Amino acid sequence: MRILAFAAVKGGVGKTTAAVNVATAAALSGLRAVVWDLDPQAAACHLTGVEPVTQPPPRAGLFRRQTHHGAVRTSIDGLSVIPADTTFDSGSTLVHSRQLARIVAAEHGNYELLVLDLPAGVDSAVTSVVGVGAEVVVPIVPSMLAVRSFDQFVDFVDRDPKADTRVRGFFSMVDPMLARHAAFVDDLRAGRRDILSTWIPETVEIERACEKRQPVAIAFPGGRSAAAFSRLWRELSRS
Numbered sequence: 001m002r003i004l005a006f007a008a009v010k011g012g013v014g015k016t017t018a019a020v021n022v023a024t025a026a027a028l029s030g031l032r033a034v035v036w037d038l039d040p041q042a043a044a045c046h047l048t049g050v051e052p053v054t055q056p057p058p059r060a061g062l063f064r065r066q067t068h069h070g071a072v073r074t075s076i077d078g079l080s081v082i083p084a085d086t087t088f089d090s091g092s093t094l095v096h097s098r099q100l101a102r103i104v105a106a107e108h109g110n111y112e113l114l115v116l117d118l119p120a121g122v123d124s125a126v127t128s129v130v131g132v133g134a135e136v137v138v139p140i141v142p143s144m145l146a147v148r149s150f151d152q153f154v155d156f157v158d159r160d161p162k163a164d165t166r167v168r169g170f171f172s173m174v175d176p177m178l179a180r181h182a183a184f185v186d187d188l189r190a191g192r193r194d195i196l197s198t199w200i201p202e203t204v205e206i207e208r209a210c211e212k213r214q215p216v217a218i219a220f221p222g223g224r225s226a227a228a229f230s231r232l233w234r235e236l237s238r239s
């Protein structure tokens, strides 16, 4: 099972949108894919029409953090979601590394692709997903400071000598009509191998799909956003 973790220092840059839409592209290509919503904001649940968990898990108390509620099938063939748990008061619902490893092992035979949707930030959550062999994918908005933040993220992951992890970025929310964006994206990509060549345009479709609680390939099949996420998945799956 391949594991892709969508993460970033910055919030609101398109992690969840990419996680859900890349997983959808994989499912539509015939793979068994599951998105694990690790953010108590439960946005990946929202985008897939799945309800988050709002009650404590069946095993209460000390063991509460040692379980998850299991995957839920979505209306899309081949796409499941492990719902976010919004019952914790603070922090992410991300379990400790060992628990994450146990859950990943349990799901291993069930899916060909596990997509993790992380909350913003660099912390133990990122270390945990790296520990289970996830490849990390980081959306970068087209600005110099966002690229700087991506570099800081890469440095954070590289600090763990045990981690042989690939961190790759892609440009997100690119306005193709803004010459400044287009030039910036082209310049930066040219010099770097850790930034993918696919970029995701800023589109109204993406906001509308969010209102409909559907991935873009379902809400707007054949649209430019669905095509961009399909390209992103193909590029990620090629290497």
Ligand SMILES: Nc1ncnc2c1ncn2[C@@H]1O[C@H](COP(=O)(O)OP(=O)(O)OP(=O)(O)O)[C@@H](O)[C@H]1O
Pocket: 010, 011, 012, 013, 014, 015, 016, 017, 018, 039, 041, 043, 118, 119, 120, 172, 173, 174, 200, 201, 202, 203, 204, 206, 207, 210
């Ligand atoms: N390419 C895009 N075009 C237009 N709107 C977008 C695009 N990508 C994301 N959005 C919108 O921007 C908002 C933030 O996106 P998203 O929730 O995916 O970011 P995030 O990085 O997961 O945020 P958070 O850090 O809160 O988890 C959402 O309302 C989403 O619909």
Ligand SMILES: [Mg+2]
Pocket: 015, 016, 017, 039, 043, 117, 118, 119
């Ligand atoms: Mg998110």
